[in-house]
Structure formats: structure tokens, C-alpha cells
Amino acid sequence: METKEILLALRTKHGLSQDALAEKVFVTRQAVSRWETGETVPNTETLKLLSKLFDVSINTLLGAPRTLICQCCGMPLDDTSISREPDGSFNEDYCKWCYADGKFVYTSLEELTDFLVGHMSGKNWPPEQARAYFEAQLPQLRHWRQEKE
Secondary structure (H helix, E strand, C coil), X not given: CCHHHHHHHHHHHCCCCHHHHHHHCCCCHHHHHHHHHCCCCCCHHHHHHHHHHHCCCHHXXXXXXXXXXXXXXXXXXXXXXXXXXXXXXXXXXXXXXXXXXCEECCCCHHHHHHHHHHHHCECCECHHHHXXXXXXXXXXXXXHHHHHC
């Protein structure tokens, strides 16, 4: 779906008129109309307000143009698994299992690797193979690269 369709669907799902939505995000009714016809898209600050109002990520509002993955564990992200900041806003860089209440859950790469191997390995993916995979992949993610720098 395109942004215009997503915004229209969310507005109607929440029972809001264009005027009511405009008031909640501090724009004019005409601005809302232009978003819904695809003439324009909301600016960054307005996208943040819409994200909070409708409880969806900015990525979702924009039609999911990016495939999001957790930059700590590599898990694919959607609106149900994206972490949140202490103020309730989405943090589209991490899953809710790696980053919660403004803090990282795993304090080291080894701790995360041990957890993942324990939960992801099995009959078809032996622990040694899982460990080798995670030890090769996890250091490439932004969170662990930044820790090294």
C-alpha cells in the first residue's frame, strides 16, 4: 500500500474526520487531504506524531519501503516486534527483546550468542553450526560494530 492509502485507512479505522486528524497533528484539513490524495506526504515531525497517534511505525506509515532487521540480533522487524523508547515511541533499529525501556538487554555479543544458540539450535541445526553462524553474522550488525569503535 502507498502512504496515501495507509493514512486514509488508519484515519477511518480510528473514526477520525480529516478535520479531527488535522487538529491532533497540528496541520490543516487541506494538508490531510493532500496526503490522502498522494499530492504530498507528511514531514518527519508529523510522521512521528502520526506514528504515536496510530501506534504504527513510520516505516509502516510510508508503506514499508525498508525491510527492517534488529541491529542487535538480526531478527526481521514489524510493528509487533519493534522496540519502543521509554516515551512509547518506536525505535525501528531494534526488536523489543534486545532493547527494552531504553536499555539493551544483552550486555555482550557472547551473552546474545549463547542465548540464540540455546534457543535456535536443534536437530536440523546443531549448536556448533548455529554458533558459527551467529559468530559470523552478529558482528556485522550496527549495534556490535559501534561497540567495537
